[in-house]
Each structure stands twice: as C-alpha cells, then as structure tokens.
C-alpha cells in the first residue's frame with residue numbers, strides 16, 4: 001500500500017456510490033484513484049474529495065487505476081472555496097497543471113500547493129498578474145519557457161522586439177522581415193522588462209510588481225498564447241475562467 005498526499009483536481013461519479021478522483025501528487029505526479037463507496041452518505045468521503053482540497057490517501061496500485069483504502073483531509077481552503085472567482089481560477093489552474101505535468105518534475109506539486117494557498121490567503125488578487133505568473137511558471141516547469149534573452153534568430157539585443165509564439169520567444173525587426181511574419185505582437189521596453197522580470201518573481205513579490213496596464217495585458221496574452229500553443233486544446237475550466245474574467249473587465 002502507498003501513502004501520498006495530493007491535491008484534488010476533479011472527481012467523476014462512478015456506479016452507484018463510487019468516485020473516481022484525479023489528484024496531483026508529489027511522487028506519482030498525476031494519480032487517478034477509484035474510491036469504492038465514497039459517495040455513500042454514511043461511510044463515504046463526500047466532504048473530502050472536493051476539488052482544490054489537500055488530502056492524504058492510502059491506496060493499492062492497480063494496472064489501470066489505483067484503489068483507495070483510506071483518505072484524510074489535510075487542508076481545505078475556506079476563503080478560496082467561498083469565493084466564486086478564486087475557485088474558478090483555482091480549477092482552471094489545477095487542470096492546466098494536470099495537463100502539463102511531467103512525472104519527474106517535483107516542482108509542479110509544491111508550486112500547485114503554493115498557488116492554492118496564495119488564492120486562499122491573499123486579501124486582494126490581481127488576476128492579470130497572477131495568471132501571467134502561474135502560466136509562466138508552468139511553462140518553465142514543463143520545459144517550454146519563452147526565450148527572452150535576445151532575438152532567438154540572431155541573438156542580438158534590441159530596443160523593440162516582436163513576439164513569435166510558434167518560434168517561442170523574441171524576434172528583432174530585421175529577422176522578422178526575413179522570416180516573413182508580419183502579424184507578430186510588438187514588445188515595447190516596459191513589456192520586455194516585465195517579461196524578463198517574471199523569472200525572478202515569486203508569490204511574495206507579486207503584489208509589489210509595478211507595471212503599466214497595457215504591458216500587463218500584453219504579458220498575459222503572450223503567456224496565454226504560449227500556453228495554448230503548448231497544450232493544443234483549451235481545457236473547459238480555462239474557457240470557463242475566461243468567461244468569468246471577461247465579466248470583470
């Protein structure tokens with residue numbers, strides 16, 4: 001039997017009273033577990049396996065799916081759960097982690113838990129910055145971080161760059177003409193500074209990050225485009241989050 005902690009990403013009802021649970025865990029990465037009788041109102045685990053909850057599970061590993069033996073709630077996040085925006089953001093974030101997660105990349109788990117805690121503890125949230133930051137981190141962990149050191153064709157530094165999602169980073173004016181991509185987004189110096197500053201950013205610095213609104217939007221659009229290029233298909237929870245976010249603007 002294996003004991004692991006995990007974060008609940010989502011659950012599916014299965015047969016009369018069972019539940020299938022998708023978890024993000026520090027050791028196994030993505031973990032799908034069948035919990036027999038979990039929806040039984042008396043003996044079940046109905047309150048434990050709610051998305052975003054931090055749990056401890058004991059399970060038997062099976063060929064296709066593991067079988068739950070016992071579960072405990074380690075942490076649930078009341079502020080996050082009670083706030084529609086925070087919860088919608090958290091669901092889309094966890095689903096992205098689940099899609100991008102590489103089994104040997106341990107940073108995914110601790111970063112996921114940090115993000116959920118941040119969403120639960122922070123009084124005010126700037127979703128534009130927060131989404132750029134967490135997407136940037138996820139791209140980094142999965143080895144698809146954008147190239148921001150200089151032009152990715154000629155290596156030169158420039159005051160104005162363009163951003164190519166399919167090339168994965170910055171391109172200078174001259175190289176843009178050569179590769180014939182006329183519709184690339186212009187990256188001005190403030191946006192460039194913001195993009196480069198993201199590398200050193202962590203949750204404690206997020207609220208202190210000063211950047212103008214236009215650059216904030218640009219950085220978010222770049223990170224989103226990069227992310228979508230990587231995952232190919234937009235997950236439903238991200239679509240939902242975007243719809244919610246549009247109501248805010």
Ligand SMILES: [Zn+2]
Nearest residue numbers: 151154172175
């Ligand atoms: Zn160049």
